[in-house]
Amino acid sequence: MVPPDGYKAIERPSQDVINLTIVELSKILPNRVSTSMAVREQYATDFSFHEISPADAVITAHSSEEVSKIVKICAKYKVPIIPHGTGTSLEGHLAALHGGICVDLSEMNSIVEVNVEDMDVTVEPGVTRKQLNEHLRDTGLFFPIDPGADASIGGMTATRASGTNAVRYGTMKDNVLSLEIVTPDGSIIETGTRARKSSAGYDLTRLYVGSEGTLGVITKITIKLFGIPEAISSAVVNFESLEGAVNAVISTIQWGIPIARIELLDEWTLEAINKYSKTSFPVKPTLFLEFHGSDASVKEQAEKVGEICGEFEDNQFKWTTNGEERDTMWQARHDAALACVALRPGSKLFTTDVCVPISQLVNCILETKKDIDEAEIIAPIVGHVGDGNFHVALLIGPDQFTSDLKVANEINSKLIKRALDMGGTCTGEHGIGQGKMQYMRAEHGLAVDIMKTVKRSLDPDDIMNPGKIVAV
Numbered sequence: 404m405v406p407p408d409g410y411k412a413i414e415r416p417s418q419d420v421i422n423l424t425i426v427e428l429s430k431i432l433p434n435r436v437s438t439s440m441a442v443r444e445q446y447a448t449d450f451s452f453h454e455i456s457p458a459d460a461v462i463t464a465h466s467s468e469e470v471s472k473i474v475k476i477c478a479k480y481k482v483p484i485i486p487h488g489t490g491t492s493l494e495g496h497l498a499a500l501h502g503g504i505c506v507d508l509s510e511m512n513s514i515v516e517v518n519v520e521d522m523d524v525t526v527e528p529g530v531t532r533k534q535l536n537e538h539l540r541d542t543g544l545f546f547p548i549d550p551g552a553d554a555s556i557g558g559m560t561a562t563r564a565s566g567t568n569a570v571r572y573g574t575m576k577d578n579v580l581s582l583e584i585v586t587p588d589g590s591i592i593e594t595g596t597r598a599r600k601s602s603a604g605y606d607l608t609r610l611y612v613g614s615e616g617t618l619g620v621i622t623k624i625t626i627k628l629f630g631i632p633e634a635i636s637s638a639v640v641n642f643e644s645l646e647g648a649v650n651a652v653i654s655t656i657q658w659g660i661p662i663a664r665i666e667l668l669d670e671w672t673l674e675a676i677n678k679y680s681k682t683s684f685p686v687k688p689t690l691f692l693e694f695h696g697s698d699a700s701v702k703e704q705a706e707k708v709g710e711i712c713g714e715f716e717d718n719q720f721k722w723t724t725n726g727e728e729r730d731t732m733w734q735a736r737h738d739a740a741l742a743c744v745a746l747r748p749g750s751k752l753f754t755t756d757v758c759v760p761i762s763q764l765v766n767c768i769l770e771t772k773k774d775i776d777e778a779e780i781i782a783p784i785v786g787h788v789g790d791g792n793f794h795v796a797l798l799i800g801p802d803q804f805t806s807d808l809k810v811a812n813e814i815n816s817k818l819i820k821r822a823l824d825m826g827g828t829c830t831g832e833h834g835i836g837q838g839k840m841q842y843m844r845a846e847h848g849l850a851v852d853i854m855k856t857v858k859r860s861l862d863p864d865d866i867m868n869p870g871k872i873v874a875v
Contacts, residue, residue, distance in 0.1 A: 420482065424504065425504075432473075443457035445490075447505070448490060449490050449491065457499060464508060464511060470511075471585050483501050485505045489554055491553075494833050494835060494838035508529050511529040514538050519544065522544060524626060526556050531555050556624050556626065557622075565832040567787055579626055579627075581593060581596055584621060586619045595607070617871050617872050620867075634696060634698045636693070640721075642716050647688070653764060654711045668689045672784065673687065675739065676735045678742065679738060680738055701724075743796040746798065752796055752798065754797070757818055758827050759826065761791045763825040771814070771818050774814050778810050782797045782798070791827065792832060819839075823846055835871065835872045837871055
């Protein structure tokens, strides 16, 4: 990997310092500290292709107060801290690049308070999105942010995640009302209230949403909820070309149709999910769509989108309100990453994550598709194209890992430059981690120096997930 701008590796704690830290942690939380290599490797592994780098120990926390005690001990010895949720991140967020202690937050999984009248909920960071929605099932409310994996709410907040519903419901940054944070010195702070708006001071909530554990440890999250729609319908639309499919997306958004989900899958992706999920979708560029609202509005939305799709190419537009059919369709979409890996058993997934203004989407995808074809590699394309975000699933290895990685890096670099030139971003939802640090200066220019200043100010000893987002 190319070293990121201004990168200076912090000094790794000595083994004596690590041992002292582990001894003190074991005193406050006996039987909850593991130095087993198998456990350490497990907690350093995410869904990315990045080489794992295990922490020196893993400790499990059960409360904000316990996290505070852990952080105070680590701060005393200047030992790095790497928070861990469910391990579904995609940019090497979990690697202990400079050693340290992995803090497992998965057992902090209580739903603290549901406020049905105010349509919000407070949860601990280890609560997963599926767990939350199961808990909410009888309230008539749901949490719509859906990144695919059953990620933890804490991890989703830390990476500013989004997913298939973002085109209608927004991303994590739009839906987090307030946070409880353990700061790098072990203090516990709250960044806001349950009020839907505020002009009181700096917006610290937005600062910590997307901070990837580099500024503090998230220990509680208050988020917005939404009413479960009266009616839901889904549709599958097949096209003869990617261009036709993407143009239909752009027109749908420009018409202002309040579509809930609009997902693009290319031929390689359809072939992969048919094999993996035992489905029988036509192997063509395809849109998966979902509409939320009343019976009448859902019908009207589907009919209008069907008309729009028909303006670009002859296509098959099939829509349904059958719950089982919808579940099959969206489960297949959520399994797309695993399905793509199955095309090349044993491979690792190098997934891109650019997002561009919607008007630039056709050119960005088609030029990227040309790069893939010229490289003569298998690289399925999927995307949350309603907001200009798409992914290329580049398969690396298991044989020829080094050469595959070189080709993937070249395609990714071209794609990111293209996206930035179009007014886009290098990451729409996966975050920076260690994987995209080298592109921060190209995207943000001098603003990276402000980010570094914030990091140094809040975490002067660089103990919070060091080596991620910005180098200090």
